[in-house]
Amino acid sequence: MRRSTREILIKRAFMATAVTSLAVLALIMVFLFMEGLPAFGFVSVKDFLTGMDWYPTDEANPAYGILPLIAASASVTALSSLVAIPLGVMTAVYLAEIASPRVRAVVKPVVEMLASLPSVVIGFFGMVVMAPFLQDYFDIPVGLNLANAALMLAFMSVPTIASVSEDAIYAVPRDLKEASFALGATHLETLLRVTIPASLSGIGTAVILGMSRAIGETMVVLMVAGGAAVIPDSLWSPVRPMPASIAAEMAEAPFRGHHYHALFATAMVLFLVTLSFNILADYISHKHQQTGSASL
Amino acid sequence: MNVDATLSLPTPPRRSLSVTTGRDRVRKTKQWLAFMLLRGAILTVAAALAVIIGFLLVNGLSSISWSFLTEVPRNNMTEGGIWPCIVGTVLLSLGAMAVALPLGVASAIYLHEYAQPGRLMRIIRLGVNNLAGVPSVVFGLFGLGLFVTVLDLGVSLLAGWLTLGVLCLPVIIGTTEEALKSVPATYREASLALGGTKWQTIWRVVLPSALPGILTGSILGISRAAGETAAIMFTAAVFYTPKMPSSMFSDVMALPYHIYVLATAGTEIEKTRPIQYGTALVLIGLVLGMNLFAIFLRAWLQRRGKR
Numbered sequence A: 001m002r003r004s005t006r007e008i009l010i011k012r013a014f015m016a017t018a019v020t021s022l023a024v025l026a027l028i029m030v031f032l033f034m035e036g037l038p039a040f041g042f043v044s045v046k047d048f049l050t051g052m053d054w055y056p057t058d059e060a061n062p063a064y065g066i067l068p069l070i071a072a073s074a075s076v077t078a079l080s081s082l083v084a085i086p087l088g089v090m091t092a093v094y095l096a097e098i099a100s101p102r103v104r105a106v107v108k109p110v111v112e113m114l115a116s117l118p119s120v121v122i123g124f125f126g127m128v129v130m131a132p133f134l135q136d137y138f139d140i141p142v143g144l145n146l147a148n149a150a151l152m153l154a155f156m157s158v159p160t161i162a163s164v165s166e167d168a169i170y171a172v173p174r175d176l177k178e179a180s181f182a183l184g185a186t187h188l189e190t191l192l193r194v195t196i197p198a199s200l201s202g203i204g205t206a207v208i209l210g211m212s213r214a215i216g217e218t219m220v221v222l223m224v225a226g227g228a229a230v231i232p233d234s235l236w237s238p239v240r241p242m243p244a245s246i247a248a249e250m251a252e253a254p255f256r257g258h259h260y261h262a263l264f265a266t267a268m269v270l271f272l273v274t275l276s277f278n279i280l281a282d283y284i285s286h287k288h289q290q291t292g293s294a295s296l
Numbered sequence B: 001m002n003v004d005a006t007l008s009l010p011t012p013p014r015r016s017l018s019v020t021t022g023r024d025r026v027r028k029t030k031q032w033l034a035f036m037l038l039r040g041a042i043l044t045v046a047a048a049l050a051v052i053i054g055f056l057l058v059n060g061l062s063s064i065s066w067s068f069l070t071e072v073p074r075n076n077m078t079e080g081g082i083w084p085c086i087v088g089t090v091l092l093s094l095g096a097m098a099v100a101l102p103l104g105v106a107s108a109i110y111l112h113e114y115a116q117p118g119r120l121m122r123i124i125r126l127g128v129n130n131l132a133g134v135p136s137v138v139f140g141l142f143g144l145g146l147f148v149t150v151l152d153l154g155v156s157l158l159a160g161w162l163t164l165g166v167l168c169l170p171v172i173i174g175t176t177e178e179a180l181k182s183v184p185a186t187y188r189e190a191s192l193a194l195g196g197t198k199w200q201t202i203w204r205v206v207l208p209s210a211l212p213g214i215l216t217g218s219i220l221g222i223s224r225a226a227g228e229t230a231a232i233m234f235t236a237a238v239f240y241t242p243k244m245p246s247s248m249f250s251d252v253m254a255l256p257y258h259i260y261v262l263a264t265a266g267t268e269i270e271k272t273r274p275i276q277y278g279t280a281l282v283l284i285g286l287v288l289g290m291n292l293f294a295i296f297l298r299a300w301l302q303r304r305g306k307r
Helices: A003-018 A020-041 A045-050 A067-098 A101-116 A119-138 A146-170 A174-182 A187-198 A200-216 A219-224 A242-249 A258-287 B014-063 B066-070 B083-114 B119-133 B136-150 B157-181 B185-193 B198-227 B255-265 B273-306
Strands: none
Touching: A003 A020, A003 B083, A003 B198, A020 A045, A020 A258, A020 B083, A020 B119, A020 B136, A020 B157, A045 A067, A045 A258, A067 A101, A067 A146, A067 A187, A067 A200, A067 A242, A067 A258, A067 B014, A101 A146, A101 B014, A101 B198, A101 B273, A119 A146, A119 A219, A119 B014, A119 B198, A119 B255, A119 B273, A146 A200, A146 A219, A146 B014, A174 A187, A187 A200, A187 B014, A200 A258, A200 B119, A200 B136, A219 A242, A219 B255, A242 A258, A242 B136, A258 B119, A258 B136, B014 B273, B066 B083, B066 B273, B083 B119, B083 B157, B083 B198, B083 B255, B083 B273, B119 B157, B136 B157, B157 B198, B185 B198, B198 B255, B198 B273, B255 B273
């Protein structure tokens, strides 16, 4: 075989492999839709998305409304963002701008290790430590609830938010900061008026990715959220976010029965939500890519 | 920023000088307070990690013994050890890596060495990023639909390998690309100048120097796969099996699923607490150990690279 022919073949082979990720993503979509769409044969899209009752196992009168699950996912994610965004962004600012190399060498692995903690361990911690603590301290009937799940999820999204924003803050050109210092601004003033505004799109991307991780996180909400399929009315309501419902019920759902299809349809909703979050994050990071001082 | 240095002749009135320093003091104080707040944030993050690890150490250490690690569960999993779970988790994560590593490294080579910036590359990257964002339970359903049902592998090691393999793919692609990025362009140019083809350059020059970085990535990938629960719940892991895995079509027990099952679904949740703590401790020991190793390896590589 001629050398150039071989080179072209090798390149093609690599290209084919690189498309695997895309193919897998497409296959995931195909399978979710294939098993999820039949659900709309026995429940309308509107009833499915806005129905208030999720009683898939009721023999006489099953109800497939996932609004309580959607509301649970949304409230858990929103609440956890309230904790995770400030904590994550502050950690990122500290790491990128203030920490000395020695402190950085310690703190960065800490953040990475927090990111690598298996979610089942965090869920376990929420169950056996946080839940009894909340129960005693706030004198509430159940410790497995919205607030507990949100707090545990926050610790899972902090590392994502911190590491992505840190890269963005780190990438702010040095001359911008030096110009600000030269005008007599303090380090804090430079941070607030120059560095952070300049890296805002990167921080935005980080926040969206962190929230997307929280929406899709399964084990924590499965173990800690409480599991009641109702619209939450307080911080202490037990809730049943979408991933928890899927993971908890899939094993018992009869193969290709109504319940099975309804769970796949729920996964479809979940997948589309995280997909749009990720595409949004990608769009922001490309649209407002930091290109020197030009984008300020 | 020395204020006095800018004030050369003529000497300004005393009052204006004191006003300036007063405002400066406020600004400095504000900065000090803000930086303290930031320190508070990282302390919170570090404390969260320390509390979780410390808590598991305190409660779990007493359960760890040689027999706990090497015996099989007995009496409806209320006694005995976790040996089958350790074996299952090791097999699952190594197998997942065997799936993800070739695919991931090849994808990264294409993205970093061959692809020209353009639409195809943009779409592939978007695909990789989105794959990284797919919830793990969705991977579980996908594995159930494709590998377990359509390909008829059943709940098996093989189905788990494939599911976890595609789940880890973005990790491997990301870290391999980093590793390829750190290979200096001069290496490639030198090889090309000697008449090496693109492939020869990649195979003989680029990959060998990127190898330690790729190794770091695969350790991170293994640890990710080892801790994953939702993706193996429907594809590979079972509640309890008396048999050790004998082929790639066997179902297995796994550490993360064992914790979940004992903590939520067992009949005697309180009674098996010590086993739960012990299992969780073994799992984080495994996962964090691998991560620390990867972190040190990377730090060592960076130091070596600077020299």
